[in-house]
Amino acid sequence: MARYTDASCRLCRREGEKLYLKGERCTTNKCSVARRGYAPGQHGQNKKKLSEYGLQLREKQKAKRYYGVLESQFRKYFDMAVKKKGITGENLLQILELRLDNVVYRMGLAVSRPEARQLVRHGHFSVNGKRVNIPSYLVKLGDVIAVNEKSKSSEKMKDNKEHAAGKPTPQWLEYDAEEMSAKIVALPSREDIDLPLKESLIVELYSK
Incomplete structure (x- = not known):
């Protein structure tokens, strides 16, 4: 499957804001957005006024990059959101929030979504045992999401557990720090999602 292999900081610069793809680095003066707050490439400093379509496209790209989702999968989530009752844009964000890698990140057991994705791929987590x-x-x-018993003793997980201690947990998650597990006690609402996204623009783009 295709995947992005270039420097992740270029994605933040392209969107003109921090996507927090590098964890703690994004909060320091090493952050590329803070050092070079313009788009990458030789024409990056030439600011252009975006059309209506351009604004919609940028919002979609930003959402994909926050959650680390490729176009085909993002479109699949949008189709799922359309079929659900409620507001399509909010349904879309709810589906993205319920991805396992995002839940691990929300638990605080990874410093970024890319790291959470890697930890899940390496088999460190279980769902309902x-x-x-x-x-x-x-x-x-x-559903109950937990760190596997063998993984709890790893240095990485111990460090991540300490990191989680100072991170707030969303209301839709019931986190047990001792067991390194969390239960989905509610579905994420728009108020629970702290990302600066205008999901209505994404809906307008796909509705054309």
Whole structure:
């Protein structure tokens, strides 16, 4: 499957804001957006006024990059959101939030979504007691996500557990720090999602 292999900081610069793809680095003066707050490439400093389509496209790209999702999968999530009851844009964000890699990040057990994706792929997490190594796995209400017993003793997980201690957990997650597990106690609402996204623009783009 195709995947982005270039420097992740270029994605932040392209969107003109921090996407927090590098964890703690994004909060320091080493952050590329802070040092070079313009788009990458030789024409990056030439600011252009975006058309309506351009604004919609940038919002879609930003959402894809926040969650680390490719176009075909993002379109699949949008189609799922359309079929659900409620507001399509909010449904889309809810589906993205329920990806296993995002839940691991929200638990605080990874410093970034890319790291959470890697940890899931390496088989460090289980859902309802069954090991799952698919980052795009969609969890459901009542599911319990936990670090596998063998992984709890690893230095990486111990460090991540300490990192999670100072990170707030969303209201839709019930996190048990001792067990390094979390239960989905509610579905994420728009108020729970702290990303600066205008999901209505994404809906307008796909509705053309």
